[in-house]
Amino acid sequence: MPHPLDNPIWNALNTGSQILSFGTDRVRLINQDMGFFAGMPAYEPENLDELYDFLEPGQRVILFPPGHLVLDEKWAVHNDHELLQMVCERDFSQIEPNSQIHHLNESHIPEMLALTQLTKPGPFLSKTIDFGDYFGFFSNGKLVSMAGSRLSPSPFTEVSAVCTHPDFAGQGISRKVMPFILQRIQQRGKTPFLHLYPDNTPALRLYSSLGFVSRAMLRVYLLEKVG
Template identity: 45%
Template sequence: MSAILDNPIWNALTTGSKIHAEGNDCVRYMQRDKGQFVGFRTYSADEWEDLGGWFAQGGPIILFTPGEVAIPPAWTLRFQRPIWQMVFEGKVAPEASGPARALPLTEAHVTEMIALTQLTNPGPFFTKTIELGRYEGIFEDGRLAAMTGQRLNPSPFVEVSAVCTHPDFLGRGYGAELVRNQIQYILEEGKTPFLHVYPDNYGAIRLYERLGFKLRREMRVYFLEKA
């Protein structure tokens, strides 16, 4: 079953995240006000041609792949790099270590959420990304200090995403509380939490390992634009 995560975007956009997808039976992309993810069934030339017909020049896309893939001339490679895929291996969420501080985030908070993700760069975040999952935040002095939510849902797995804390509020345990909450919510649905993290993000990796995530495999992330 874990092989589902070798092609997480395709499997998400055809199962648990399909309500957020456009495309056909061979290649799908996330609705553009929610994300830039594209999933291929096989990365065939026909699939790339179909995708190219849906995007204007400069249209950006993101891929998660288990290895390197050939990029057609119709697409410009902006960057690619390794990314770790980690899966929660526990049966229950870690115990809370302090009082609950997290609050649900709503559309009224989207402007603050976008500002926080632009500052901390946990990954692209758009006006409707909040619809992908159960976003929560912690506020300090009326400011959004930290947030986390859910993104890809390649059933029976759910991705914990947008884990970020404002630099002014680091070291207060906000990330641990928020990720722990997401673990709890996902397990209550009978699903398995997973996430992606760059291998040089040592602090985040230590946090995830402490909460029960283990490295499953190294993937690659591609950022492309329509040439």
């Protein structure tokens, strides 16, 4: 039986994140003010054609297929990269409180947008916060690090938007923030997982130290509809 994380976007948009998506039994997309994700049960030409028909010219989508896609000239490829998938095996029911770490809400969106635009952990839009919970580390009243939850292919929830302002890099702040989102995911009865480029050694070291283990290698594509 296929594992839910073998096709994480499709399974998320049909289970835990379904309310945030739209589409058919062959293609589903996330609401465009939240992100660029699109999924399909199999990455076959007819499903890619249906996805193409959903999009406006110039619109972009992110796919996480299990391997290379065969694409024709109607798609512009802006990213095609290996993607390491990791799953957390550590219990975070007990963590140390930290007065500098706070649950983020809509009032923090301008700071969250500024931080993610600077650090580029992945697409973060005005409504991305609607995916789930986000926690942030503040220094002198300024948001300098954050982490949150995103896709939810039940019974898993993805950790995302892990980033720290470069002026505060190397201080172990992400390692302080992440247990808060990991605890929240586990409190909701889900298992945390995440994705990263396999050559991102600092991130791999951080996630491994927090109990994440490698599960699979996927690919990430950023495609744009041409014409």
